[in-house]
Amino acid sequence: MVREELYNVIKSDTSVRLILRKEVDEMIEQINWTAINSNSNIVFRAEGKKGAVYIRLPHKFHSGLSVVKPDVEKEVLMAVSQLRIGPQLLLFNESTGILMTKAIEGYKLSLSLFSSKKFLKEIVHTIKRVHSNAKVNGSFYPTDEINGLVQRAQKEGVRFPDDFEELMVKxxxxxxxxxxxxxxxxxxxxxxxxxxxxxxxxxxxxxxNSTRFRSSGIKNFGQVGVRILDWEYAAMGNLFYDLSSLTLYLLPYRKKFVLQTYFGVFRKEDYDRLLKMEVVSSIWYGVEALYKYSFTQDAWYLTFAESCFNRVRSRGLLYRIYRASGLRTMRWIIRKKISEIWNNENRIQKTNHNP
Known part of the structure; x- marks a missing residue:
């Protein structure tokens, strides 16, 4: 069914056919199509003699998100492509949301390697280039998006946690x-x-210069550096919220390293703001997962949503324990909770290959 949908798009859209022939240089019927696992979209990779491209067919889930605006996404992709940070845009049909980009040849890292200082430093510098050099017309307000998704999910019969109102108060x-x-x-x-x-x-x-990197056996893919995928939620928003989506799964000393690298100095007020925004992003990811569950009925989304809400709950719990029992107990609880969250995230995370 998915493959039929792709071929219907190719047959009906002249621009898609022309770009495929130009970029891939093979007859469409002979192209090696690979379906990429994605939590939100249907993505295909087309490989040919000249290279590879990605074609994204948007999931109906995105019709419920006010932040996903085709005109803004196109503007964002053009901006980050010029900075050589995002993928090169080949085609964007604003009426259908069909997207075609050149494939970025490289590799993805494990969470442990991703969180190493050397890679984090490169990542933070790349993010700061985006923050400093690009602007678009659209805006992202997490509170508005969360409230909108809650209403839509409830209409679909999704049950929220009993303490969800308390989380929203935070x-x-x-x-x-x-x-x-x-x-x-x-x-x-x-x-x-x-x-x-x-x-x-x-x-x-x-x-x-990275021994850990060389030992992973990754091939040499060219001088590209760090590139960022999946820009469909991108818009003008708060700097700390963006950083919180990066630091959410990092240990505290790595969070501080990110802030010091970004600002050139570590400030406690910046750290406090980052932690607060991690609460916001955790609630957003949890609500988004519940809304996706209403479309897919995939129990994985329920498990992931609960892990997100538990992250918010645990922060309040840890603070109360700290006040009552002192620093030593606090450290033990933190290590225990971090271990639980780390193991849970590694167990339930799905690969996301959006272009």
Whole structure:
């Protein structure tokens, strides 16, 4: 059924056929099509004599997201392509959401390698280039998106946790703080800086000097450096929210390293803001997962949503334990919770190969 949908698109869209022949240089029927596993979209990779391209067919899930706006996504992709940070845009049909990009040849890292200082430093510098050099017309407000998704999910019969209103109180309290609206923190925000949305090439100074990298046996793919995929949620938003989607699964000392690398100095107020935005992003990912469950009936989304909400709950619990029992107990609880979250995320994470 999916493959039939793809061929119907190819047959009905002259632009798709022309670009495929130009970029891949093979008859469409002879192209080696590979379906890529994706949580949100249907993505195909077409390989031919001249190279490879990705074609994305958007999932109906995105019709419920006000942040996913084809005109904004196209503007974002053009901006990050010029910076050589995002994929090269070949075709974008704003009426259908069909997207075609050149394939970025590189590799994705494990979470452990991704969180190493050498790679994080390269990643943070790349993100800062986007924040400093690109602007678009659209805006991303997590509170608006979350409230909208909650209403749609409830209409689909999705049951939210009993304490969900308490979680929303935390979110609204954070977004009522004055610094949220400061213009200095308004940047082009990717909003989904999950480690699988990064592509690395092997032929850069970072890779060549990393023993851990060389031992992984990755081939040399060319001088590309760090590239970022999956820009469909990108819009103008808060800097700390964007960084929170990067640091969500990192240990505290790595979170501090990210802030120090980004700002050139570590400040406690920046760390506090980052942690608050991690609460917001955790709630967003949890609500998004429940909404996706209403379309797919895939129990994985329920498990993932619960892990996101538990992350928010655990932060309040850890603080109360700290106040009651002191630092030593706090450290033991933190290590235990981090271990649980780490193991849970590694167990339930699915590969996301959006172009």
């Amino acid at each position: 979110l609204n309290a954070i977004y009522s703080e004055p610094w949220i609206k400061e213009e200095a923190y308004r940047v082009l925000s990717h909003n989904d800086l999950h480690y699988e949305n990064f592509i690395f090439s092997a032929n850069n100074s970072l890779a060549e």
